Amino acid sequence: MSDLHLKGPEELNQDTGAHLHKEVKRVWRKGAERLVLDLAATRCMDSPGGAWLLKISDFLRKHHARLECQGDRGDVSDFLRLLAPALTSSPPLPRKRTGIFENLGGVLIAAATELRQFMELSVDAIYWTLIAPFEGKGFRFNAFVDEVHEMGVRAIKIVCLMNFLMGLIIAMLSAKQVESFGLQIYVANLIVIGFARELASVVTAIVVSARTGAAIAAELATMTVQEEIDALRGMGLNVSQYLITPKLLALIVSLPCLAVLGLISGVLGGGVWGVLVLGFRPSVWYTQTMEAAYMDDLTQGMLKTLFFAVAIVMIGCHNGLRVTGGSRGVGLMTTRAVVMDIFSLICIDIVFAVVFYYILG
Amino acid sequence: MEKALIEVRNLITHYGDFRVLDGVSFDVRPGEIFMIIGGSGCGKSTLLKHMCGLLKPTSGEIRFNGRNIADLDEEALSVMQHAIGIAFQSSGLFNSMTVGENIAMPMREFGEVDPELIDHLVRFKLSLVGLSNAQYQMPGELSGGMRKRAGLARALALDPELVYFDEPSAGLDPIMAAGLDELILKMKGLLKTTFIIVTHELESIRLVADRILMLDMGRVVFCGTLDEAAACEIPRLRQFFDRQPDEFISQRNLD
Numbered sequence: 001m002s003d004l005h006l007k008g009p010e011e012l013n014q015d016t017g018a019h020l021h022k023e024v025k026r027v028w029r030k031g032a033e034r035l036v037l038d039l040a041a042t043r044c045m046d047s048p049g050g051a052w053l054l055k056i057s058d059f060l061r062k063h064h065a066r067l068e069c070q071g072d073r074g075d076v077s078d079f080l081r082l083l084a085p086a087l088t089s090s091p092p093l094p095r096k097r098t099g100i101f102e103n104l105g106g107v108l109i110a111a112a113t114e115l116r117q118f119m120e121l122s123v124d125a126i127y128w129t130l131i132a133p134f135e136g137k138g139f140r141f142n143a144f145v146d147e148v149h150e151m152g153v154r155a156i157k158i159v160c161l162m163n164f165l166m167g168l169i170i171a172m173l174s175a176k177q178v179e180s181f182g183l184q185i186y187v188a189n190l191i192v193i194g195f196a197r198e199l200a201s202v203v204t205a206i207v208v209s210a211r212t213g214a215a216i217a218a219e220l221a222t223m224t225v226q227e228e229i230d231a232l233r234g235m236g237l238n239v240s241q242y243l244i245t246p247k248l249l250a251l252i253v254s255l256p257c258l259a260v261l262g263l264i265s266g267v268l269g270g271g272v273w274g275v276l277v278l279g280f281r282p283s284v285w286y287t288q289t290m291e292a293a294y295m296d297d298l299t300q301g302m303l304k305t306l307f308f309a310v311a312i313v314m315i316g317c318h319n320g321l322r323v324t325g326g327s328r329g330v331g332l333m334t335t336r337a338v339v340m341d342i343f344s345l346i347c348i349d350i351v352f353a354v355v356f357y358y359i360l361g
Numbered sequence: 362m363e364k365a366l367i368e369v370r371n372l373i374t375h376y377g378d379f380r381v382l383d384g385v386s387f388d389v390r391p392g393e394i395f396m397i398i399g400g401s402g403c404g405k406s407t408l409l410k411h412m413c414g415l416l417k418p419t420s421g422e423i424r425f426n427g428r429n430i431a432d433l434d435e436e437a438l439s440v441m442q443h444a445i446g447i448a449f450q451s452s453g454l455f456n457s458m459t460v461g462e463n464i465a466m467p468m469r470e471f472g473e474v475d476p477e478l479i480d481h482l483v484r485f486k487l488s489l490v491g492l493s494n495a496q497y498q499m500p501g502e503l504s505g506g507m508r509k510r511a512g513l514a515r516a517l518a519l520d521p522e523l524v525y526f527d528e529p530s531a532g533l534d535p536i537m538a539a540g541l542d543e544l545i546l547k548m549k550g551l552l553k554t555t556f557i558i559v560t561h562e563l564e565s566i567r568l569v570a571d572r573i574l575m576l577d578m579g580r581v582v583f584c585g586t587l588d589e590a591a592a593c594e595i596p597r598l599r600q601f602f603d604r605q606p607d608e609f610i611s612q613r614n615l616d
Binding site for chain 1: 412455456457474475478481482484485487488489491493494495496497499500501520547550551552
């Protein structure tokens, strides 16, 4: 005989369920095909009781046997009817982990797909920004002005503060290094050249990418999740024209202006240290600064900011538009946008450094 | 008469200067399905938030098992909230977790459940709502109806005395909506749970409600059984049940 018989408790709950589970394990013998559980005396059951029943059913299934409940009535019967699919079938399995080659292939395909999407979006945005207005297709001037205010005007304070502090710190550190040679006045040269060529544009772009790049990604990601982007497309509006172009043009205009303000703030920061701590007269520091300032340095530094602006906006938009999975997706894509922004800024900076200081001398 | 699970007395609340609820009083009895109905902007969601302890009233009392929610400190309020399950209109499932993890989360955080049993308890809850195979799926992979059922399973995770369900049928096809109504009735019967449901769906109200409360512009228009509602001649109630449009909709809302 391959059947086992057990009687159910009067009330199937946490304690009696655990006891029943132990009892099943105790009476279990190899070769048994079926456990018949007589629930005629069971008046009621609760959630933990039901969970123990599932656990018993899983134990029996693992040993190639099945659970059969008999004599159930009333609420217990209703419970068992709802539980029937779970009692008679195996529990769902956690997702299978993929192998190393599957993962590698997945990464490559995802990277290629993302690159294609980024290129498509960039071409679309460039068309709507540079070509379409000359073909008489609409340009949202009011949105552009709003974006300039949001991305440019409202960022002035933080950009100036960051650059001022950077100027102060660099003056402080470099003055210490050249102190023994008595060359502290050349700190003024270092500050103005450093900020004009490199620091003003890079520090400003990093501040803007953390501020504006994250905001663009979060805004577009939220719009995507809430189907606002689909609504735009459904109305026959082009997302690039409607959303990206005003942002792109606004940052192309704003970022160089912010970088110039950043340059002035950085030089001021260095000057404050030079005058107040190193003890130079303001006119001496000013003359030294102006002698070291060359238009070429400034042009090279500011030229970079145009590329930085394009990178910040396009990366923010790209990540925002490809969000999936609700609130967590918005957070992930915003973080990703900022990380990609900063990485791309450094890459652009390297290209400029190679072109201007090695190739063109 | 059976003691009320929730007693609301003369509840008044404001958003700024605007009085959202104006002297609302009613009782909810244990084990019943109590439906709150009314037009958009009448204060249903605000009332629900007060009953969960998410908002504090300007004046009046909300008693849950005899204790005034407004008087509870943060810890006592948190304990009270464990006895309440909330199923949100858009399910409120955490997108970063699987369906099973969503349901296990309150059990791990607050439940006195044997950790070894949690997995089976999750399957039990999912089986009750007909989703026994969805344990390892992400919420984003579920249909609207499945998400609502998973949200209900999470609301039932700690076997609460009371479940708030916001718009269970909103956005669902009639078959799915009818299935969800049937599920609510089953849960009421099997788990002896009290349900407070905010809805607009006339079919659901007729099928599921034990008693209804109708709000209009922050005031109680009607509170009683379906039979009493059918016999009642209050114009706003008749208008709601007969699906008659409001001629001066915008003026009413601006008042």
